Amino acid sequence: MNIALFGYGKMGKMIECLAVERGHEIVAKIDVGSGEIDFAKIDVAIDFSTPDAAYENITSCLKNNTPIISGTTGWLEKFDDVVQFCEEKNGAFIYASNFSLGVNIFFELNAHLAKMMKNLSQYEVSLEEIHHTQKLDAPSGTAITLAEGIIANTDYQKWKLDESGYKQIPITSKRIGDTPGTHTVEYTSEVDSIEIKHTAQNREGFALGAVVAAEWILGKTGVFTMKDVLNLG
Template sequence: MRIALFGYGKMGKMIEQIALSRGHEIAARIDENTGQIDFGAMDVAIDFSMPNAAYNNISTCLNNNIPVISGTTGWLDRYDDAVSLCNKNNGAFIYASNFSLGVNIFFELNNYLAKMMQNLPEYKVSIEEIHHTQKLDAPSGTAITLAEGIIENSDYGQWKLDEDTQGTIPITAKRIGQTPGTHTIDYTNNIDSIEIKHTAHNREGFALGAVTAAEWIVGKKGVFSMRDVLNLG
């Protein structure tokens, strides 16, 4: 499989290593200074670029009939536009706030726990996420996905960063050293606490998940998620 990498930072280089180890070819390494792109040389694109470049990368791929996997966060105000463009072009697209296989299992656990806690309003939920100091957006896309999962399965109406009000899920975002990513969901009352937590030990899980998604999407049409890739539906 011929993979084009949009964004060639730390994640792009890790994805390259994983892809090569699985027998794939890197057809292009594209950053903001790259000139003309040969879309005929690629089978699928993986985008881990900057937030201000992500939508342009995704739309360019879809307009050139290239399936695209995006793990860039911070651009989701244009997500619906990307979905519409994919459907218009009969293309293939996956966005995930986190491609780690373990995190996507964690998403399912989070949703299930939220359903169980729905009728226990005495427990107050909160989210904490910790990432490396180079991470540009806060809260993380993964924390937002976790909050949205709780909202969909409970009576909470919204999430807010560093703000704890009635009906709101407070998210605390910390930036510490080289932390790859830690996410904690905590339900607490004055008697006890229930906590679930995912800790990434390195970036390899994110890269493996992205390559797995790229392998899965080739030959398919539509807008998908990691739940489809992992057959969690």
């Protein structure tokens, strides 16, 4: 499989190593200022670029009938536009705030716990996420996905960064050293607390999930999620 990488930072380089180990070839490495792209040589693209570049990267691939996997966060105000464009072009697209197998299991656990806590009004929920100091957006896309999973299964209506309120989930974001990613969901009452937590030991799980998603989407059309890739539905 011939893969193009949009964004060639730490994640891009790790994806390259894992993809080559799995028998694939990296045929393009596109960063800011890169030249013209030969889409004819590309079977699938993987985007871990920047919030400013992601939308153009994704739509360019869809225009050129190239399936694309995106793990870039911070651009989701245009997500519905991308979904519509993908459908118009009969393309193939996967976005995930986090491609890690463990995190996607964590998403399912979070939703299940939220359903159990829905009628226990004595508990208040909060989220915390910790990432490396080079992460550009806050809160993380993973934290937003967790908050959306709680909102979908409870009476909470929205999330807010560093701010609690009526039917509002507070999210605390911390940027510490080279932390790959730690996410904690906590329900607290006057008598006890319940906590679930996912801690990434390194970035390899994110990179491997992206390569697996790229392998899975080849030959398909539609807008998919990691639940489809990992058959978690």
